[in-house]
Amino acid sequence: MATRKPTAKSNVSAEELQSYYRDMLLIRRFEEKAGQLYGMGLIGGFCHLYIGQEAVVVGLEATAKEGDKRITSYRDHGHMLACGMDPKGVMAELTGREGGYSKGKGGSMHMFSKEKHFYGGHGIVGAQVPLGAGLAFSDKYKGNDNVTFTYFGDGAANQGQVYETYNMAMLWDLPVIFVIENNKYAMGTSVQRATKSPSLWERGAAYGIKGEEVDGMDVLAVKAAGEKAVAHCRAGKGPYILEVMTYRYRGHSMSDPAKYRTRDEVQKMRTERDAIEHVRELLLQGKHATEDDLKAIDKEIKAIVNEAAEFSKESPEPALDELWTDIYA
Amino acid sequence: MATEILMPALSPTMEEGTLAKWLVKEGDTVNSGDIIAEIETDKATMEFEAVDEGVVGKILIEAGTDGVKVNTPIAVLVAEGEDVPSDSAKAASAPAPAALKGEEGKTAAPASAAPAPAAPKADTTPDWPEGTTMKTQTVREALRDAMAEEMRNADEVFVMGEEVAEYQGAYKITQGLLDEFGARRVIDTPITEHGFAGIGVGAAFGGLRPIVEFMTFNFAMQAIDQILNSAAKTLYMSGGQMGCPIVFRGPNGAAARVGAQHSQCYAAWYAQIPGLKVVMPYSAADAKGLLKTAIRDPNPVIFLENEILYGRSFEVPDLDDFTVPFGKAKTWREGTDVTIVSFGIGMTYALEAAERLAKDGISVEVIDLRTIRPMDTDAILASVMKTNRLVTVEEGFPQGSVGNYITSVVMEHAFDYLDAPVINLTGKDVPMPYAANLEKLALVTTDEVVEAVRKVTYR
Numbered sequence: 001m002a003t004r005k006p007t008a009k010s011n012v013s014a015e016e017l018q019s020y021y022r023d024m025l026l027i028r029r030f031e032e033k034a035g036q037l038y039g040m041g042l043i044g045g046f047c048h049l050y051i052g053q054e055a056v057v058v059g060l061e062a063t064a065k066e067g068d069k070r071i072t073s074y075r076d077h078g079h080m081l082a083c084g085m086d087p088k089g090v091m092a093e094l095t096g097r098e099g100g101y102s103k104g105k106g107g108s109m110h111m112f113s114k115e116k117h118f119y120g121g122h123g124i125v126g127a128q129v130p131l132g133a134g135l136a137f138s139d140k141y142k143g144n145d146n147v148t149f150t151y152f153g154d155g156a157a158n159q160g161q162v163y164e165t166y167n168m169a170m171l172w173d174l175p176v177i178f179v180i181e182n183n184k185y186a187m188g189t190s191v192q193r194a195t196k197s198p199s200l201w202e203r204g205a206a207y208g209i210k211g212e213e214v215d216g217m218d219v220l221a222v223k224a225a226g227e228k229a230v231a232h233c234r235a236g237k238g239p240y241i242l243e244v245m246t247y248r249y250r251g252h253s254m255s256d257p258a259k260y261r262t263r264d265e266v267q268k269m270r271t272e273r274d275a276i277e278h279v280r281e282l283l284l285q286g287k288h289a290t291e292d293d294l295k296a297i298d299k300e301i302k303a304i305v306n307e308a309a310e311f312s313k314e315s316p317e318p319a320l321d322e323l324w325t326d327i328y329a
Numbered sequence: 330m331a332t333e334i335l336m337p338a339l340s341p342t343m344e345e346g347t348l349a350k351w352l353v354k355e356g357d358t359v360n361s362g363d364i365i366a367e368i369e370t371d372k373a374t375m376e377f378e379a380v381d382e383g384v385v386g387k388i389l390i391e392a393g394t395d396g397v398k399v400n401t402p403i404a405v406l407v408a409e410g411e412d413v414p415s416d417s418a419k420a421a422s423a424p425a426p427a428a429l430k431g432e433e434g435k436t437a438a439p440a441s442a443a444p445a446p447a448a449p450k451a452d453t454t455p456d457w458p459e460g461t462t463m464k465t466q467t468v469r470e471a472l473r474d475a476m477a478e479e480m481r482n483a484d485e486v487f488v489m490g491e492e493v494a495e496y497q498g499a500y501k502i503t504q505g506l507l508d509e510f511g512a513r514r515v516i517d518t519p520i521t522e523h524g525f526a527g528i529g530v531g532a533a534f535g536g537l538r539p540i541v542e543f544m545t546f547n548f549a550m551q552a553i554d555q556i557l558n559s560a561a562k563t564l565y566m567s568g569g570q571m572g573c574p575i576v577f578r579g580p581n582g583a584a585a586r587v588g589a590q591h592s593q594c595y596a597a598w599y600a601q602i603p604g605l606k607v608v609m610p611y612s613a614a615d616a617k618g619l620l621k622t623a624i625r626d627p628n629p630v631i632f633l634e635n636e637i638l639y640g641r642s643f644e645v646p647d648l649d650d651f652t653v654p655f656g657k658a659k660t661w662r663e664g665t666d667v668t669i670v671s672f673g674i675g676m677t678y679a680l681e682a683a684e685r686l687a688k689d690g691i692s693v694e695v696i697d698l699r700t701i702r703p704m705d706t707d708a709i710l711a712s713v714m715k716t717n718r719l720v721t722v723e724e725g726f727p728q729g730s731v732g733n734y735i736t737s738v739v740m741e742h743a744f745d746y747l748d749a750p751v752i753n754l755t756g757k758d759v760p761m762p763y764a765a766n767l768e769k770l771a772l773v774t775t776d777e778v779v780e781a782v783r784k785v786t787y788r
Binding site: 167 | 564
C-alpha cells in the first residue's frame with residue numbers, strides 16, 4: 001500500500017467526519033479494553049480484535065439505511081459497535097455474563113441483534129457468506145430494496161462455499177455486497193502464501209460479478225466505494241464485491257506468536273496508514289474540529305468504554321437453568 | 330414430641346409434586362428407613378422413607394393430591410401415646426394445583442439420582458377423529474399435498490433444491506408446484522448443496538420459511554456444516570433471539586442397487602444434535618401430517634423420506650388441515666409378548682414380522698417412532714413395561730444407532746422390567762455393496778426381525 005494521497009477534496013460535512021472519528025475511536029478503545037480484560041482473565045476462549053480495520057465497517061455503515069442487514073465472521077466486535085449495538089451488551093457477552101447480547105451463551109464469536117439487523121457472529125470460516133446471500137434472498141423475495149453486507153476475510157475467500165454463493169447470488173440477482181476484508185493474513189498465512197490470484201475481488205468476474213479494490217485505511221474511500229456498491233444492489237443489479245485492503249495490528253486471536261510478519265511491518269502501517277489518525281488530520285487540517293473538540297470526543301469514548309467494562313464485570317453470570325433454554329423455539 | 334413430616338424434593342429443581350400413595354395409615358408405628366409414601370412428579374416416582382421413628386399421628390395430605398409444594402407438612406409423627414397438636418391440621422389446607430411441565434430437552438437428560446421410575450403413560454389419542462373419510466394416496470402425493478397446502482397458507486414458505494421446479498422433482502415430490510406457485514417460490518438451484526443450504530438458512534434468518542430439498546440426504550453431507558453449525562445452533566448462540574424455521578427434506582437411506590455413496594441412513598447422525606428436530610415417516614398419512622407440522626415448526630427440521638416408500642399407498646384422512654404432532658409415536662399393532670420399535674422403512678419389516686409371528690401365537694406390539702427427536706420415550710417405556718422384551722429395527726449402521734439410544738433409555742428407566750436382553754437390528758456394519766445378493770444381505774430383513782423376536786421371547 002502506498003502512502004496515502006491527500007483526500008482533502010471530499011464532500012463530507014464536519015459532522016459526518018466527526019462521527020466517523022468517533023465511531024472508529026469507539027471500536028479501537030473498546031478493543032483495547034477487551035484486550036485488557038482478556039489479560040485479566042475476565043474474557044476467555046477466543047477473542048479476535050479488530051484494531052486497525054475500523055475504517056472498513058465505519059465507512060460501510062455510513063452507506064446503510066434502516067432494514068439493511070449485516071453478517072460477518074468471528075472478528076465481529078467492530079461490526080456490532082458500528083451498527084449501533086450497545087457496547088455494554090457486547091462487552092458483557094465477552095465476559096460471558098447475563099447482560100450480554102446472547103445472555104453469555106454465545107461469547108465473542110456469536111452475537112446477534114434482530115433490532116440492529118446484525119446476523120452474527122459466525123465461527124466457521126466462510127459459512128457466513130451463503131448465510132448473507134440468504135438474507136439478501138429474503139429481502140428480494142419480500143420485494144424491498146434492502147441490501148446485506150456480507151463480510152469475510154482473505155482467508156475465507158479461499159473457501160468453496162464462497163464461490164457457490166457467488167454463482168447463485170449472480171444467478172438470482174441477490175442484493176448482497178460481498179466485503180472481503182483483506183488484512184493480508186489468514187491467521188498466520190499471508191495472502192501470497194495461500195493463492196496465486198493477483199487479487200481476490202477479480203475472482204467474481206468468473207461469475208459476472210462486478211467489484212473493485214478499496215483502500216481500507218481511508219474511511220472516505222470505503223464510504224465512496226460502499227455507496228457505489230449499495231446503489232448497484234438497490235437498483236436490482238445483483239451482487240457487488242468490495243475487496244477492502246486493510247490491516248490488523250493485533251494477532252489473529254489473543255494467542256498469536258507474531259512470527260509471520262515483522263514488527264517493522266506492523267509499525268509502519270500504524271504510523272503511516274492509521275485510519276483514525278487520518279481522519280484526525282482531516283478534521284484538524286480542514287478546521288472541522290479543534291484539538292479541544294477531539295479531546296472531548298476522546299473523553300466521551302473513554303467513558304462509554306469504561307462503563308461497558310464495568311457493566312461486563314458487574315453483570316452476573318447466567319443463571320444455571322439457562323443451560324437448558326433456547327435450544328428450541 | 331410431635332414431628333412434622335415434610336414433602337420431600339426429588340431433585341434440586343423440584344418445587345412440587347403428587348403425593349401418590351400412603352403406605353402407612355394413622356396409628357401405624359414406623360421406624361426410620363420404613364417406606365411410608367410414594368411421591369411423583371412428571372419425571373419420576375420416589376419412595377419416601379421415614380427419618381424418625383414414632384406413630385403416624387395424623388395424615389395431613391391425602392393420597393392422590395397433586396401440586397403439593399416441597400416442604401409442606403404432609404403428616405405428623407407422634408410419640409407412643411401422644412396427641413396430635415391441633416395447629417398441625419392447618420397445614421392440610423388444599424395446596425395450589427400447578428402443572429409440572431419439564432422443559433423440552435431437559436426431559437431427555439436422565440436425572441443422576443434417578444429414583445424408581447414412574448410408569449409412563451403413552452399418548453394414545455387418535456391422529457384423526459373417528460368416522461373421518463379416508464382416501465388412498467401414495468407417500469409421494471401426500472408429501473406434495475403437504476407442501477402445496479402450506480404454501481397456499483403462507484407466502485413465506487418456498488421450496489428450493491435441485492430439479493424441484495421444471496423437472497418436477499428428481500423423485501416427482503414437487504410435481505405441479507411450479508405451475509401453481511411460480512418460479513419465485515419453486516426454485517431450481519445449481520448442484521451446490523453447501524451453498525444453497527446456507528442460502529436457505531440465511532433466508533430463514535431473514536424471516537422466510539424455506540423447504541430445502543436434497544435430491545438425497547447423501548448429498549446433504551456437503552451441507553452438514555450449515556445444518557448443524559448455522560441452522561441448529563443459532564437460537565442458542567443468540568440467547569433465543571434468532572431462530573431458524575427451515576425444513577431440510579429428501580430421500581434418505583438405501584434405495585435399490587445404488588451403491589455405497591447413495592445408500593446411507595442419517596437418522597442417528599441428525600438425532601444427536603440439540604436444536605434439530607428429526608422426522609422419519611413411514612405411512613402416507615404421517616408423511617403428510619408430519620411435513621405440515623415440520624413446515625410450521627419454528628425450528629430446523631430434518632425430514633427423512635425413503636425412495637422405496639414414495640410409491641407405496643396408504644389411507645390418508647381427507648381433512649382440510651391434517652397435522653401430526655412431533656414427539657408422538659404411533660402404535661400400529663398392539664401386543665403382549667414383545668415390543669418392536671422402528672421408524673421409516675424399518676416399519677415394513679416390523680409389521681411383516683409381527684404378522685408372521687402372530688400365526689405362531691407370538692403377540693407383537695409394533696411402535697412407529699415417527700419422530701426420532703423429540704423421541705416419544707414414554708410410549709417405548711410403557712410398552713416395554715407391558716411386554717418386557719424389546720427389539721429395535723432400523724436401516725442405519727449399528728454403532729451409535731438410534732436403537733442403541735433407545736436401549737440406554739430402557740436400561741435406565743425400565744431395567745427391572747426386562748426379561749431378555751434388547752436386540753438392536755440395524756443395517757450391517759459395511760458400506761453398501763452393489764451386487765444384488767450382497768445388498769440384500771447388508772440390509773435388515775423381515776426374517777431377521779422374526780428371528781430376533783424369537784430370541785428375546787425364547788420361542
